[in-house]
Amino acid sequence: MEINVEKLLKTIKLSAQIILENGGETYRAEETINFICKALGVKEMDCIATPTGIYITISVDGKENNTVVKRISKRTINLAKLNRINNISRQLTQKNITLDEAIVQLEETREDSGIKHKFYSYFYGGFSAAFFTLIFGGGVFEFIVSLLSGIVVALVTKKFENIHSYQFYSSIFAGIIIALFAILSTHIAHFGNYNYIIVGGIMPHLPGLAMTNAIRDTIRGDLISGITRGADAIFTAYSLAAGTGVIIYLSYAIGLLTV
Structure with a gap:
């Protein structure tokens, strides 16, 4: 199955971003990216996560590299969002959802204030x-x-x-x-x-x-x-x-x- 590199980069970037913005550890962000890329058959993947930024480079075919960098400027604590990211990444690695569906869920999670009232x-x-x-x-x-x-x-x-x-x-x-x-x-x-x-x-x-x-x-x-x-x-x-x-x-x- 051919992977859309732009959608994959957006998916892993959003996943790591939400984890770091809501109190997750840096290793959790890196492992989430690793699991998703490995499950989707990415040949090469390197990422560095810090509390203030994410640096991700992937090579789907082992030849051409694609890189994305994201600055993290907002940090709070929302464990519910971390749990949702775990569920989304698990569904994605088990092929239960597509990259498009994952992106929609990730964007909804990022925008969710977490409190209805x-x-x-x-x-x-x-x-x-x-x-x-x-x-x-x-x-x-x-x-x-x-x-x-x-x-x-x-x-x-x-x-x-x-x-x-x-x-x-x-x-x-x-x-x-x-x-x-x-x-x-x-x-x-x-x-x-x-x-x-x-x-x-x-x-x-x-x-x-x-x-x-x-x-x-x-x-x-x-x-x-x-x-x-x-x-x-x-x-x-x-x-x-x-x-x-x-x-x-x-x-x-x-x-x-x-x-």
């Missing part, structure tokens, strides 16, 4: 922070404050998704908002512990998956990816700490908090 997604962030607060020892008062601050953080950080370095700005503002809610609420009510609210509030924003992927990539020998993801995770954590620390420092300076 965006309004509810803000409450998910709030409840996540609130229950983390309970885990760290907070009570009903801290739970309610964390819930409210988590909703506000989700609303504010959503506005930064379409700008460059949005992770830095969203983390800074998340730390600021969480600390403000925690300190002001406990100061006004003369009740509760702001430490529980702050710790519970920042937990959903900590880059745990990014750091895990960084360690995993480094162990596998993907040093560029490991260092990049590790730096990204540390930078995000420092941004959260900086936003929170500024508010705590100012609160001590103006007398809202005392030693």
Whole structure:
């Protein structure tokens, strides 16, 4: 069966792009490309995936090379999309779907926001922070404050998704908002512990998956990816700490908090 090179390149490019944009490891992107090309009888294939780009060269007949490069500028976490890519690649390798059908499904997956009712997604962030607060020892008062601050953080950080370095700005503002809610609420009510609210509030924003992927990539020998993801995770954590620390420092300076 003759393979349409342009359609194949688009298929493997979209597959790797969606994996890298939604929290997948670099080796997962490379293996997905490998599996698809091998199943379709591609003679030669080389690919390099990093958190910021994909470089793919294939030779269907072993003579003529075709190359595609894709810059990855958006990175988030969506495990549902990773699962869909696995299913699509599996169907493609088993010849259950064609390249045209795979491209349609991949484009639908890329465009899918993942949430049919965006309004509810803000409450998910709030409840996540609130229950983390309970885990760290907070009570009903801290739970309610964390819930409210988590909703506000989700609303504010959503506005930064379409700008460059949005992770830095969203983390800074998340730390600021969480600390403000925690300190002001406990100061006004003369009740509760702001430490529980702050710790519970920042937990959903900590880059745990990014750091895990960084360690995993480094162990596998993907040093560029490991260092990049590790730096990204540390930078995000420092941004959260900086936003929170500024508010705590100012609160001590103006007398809202005392030693």
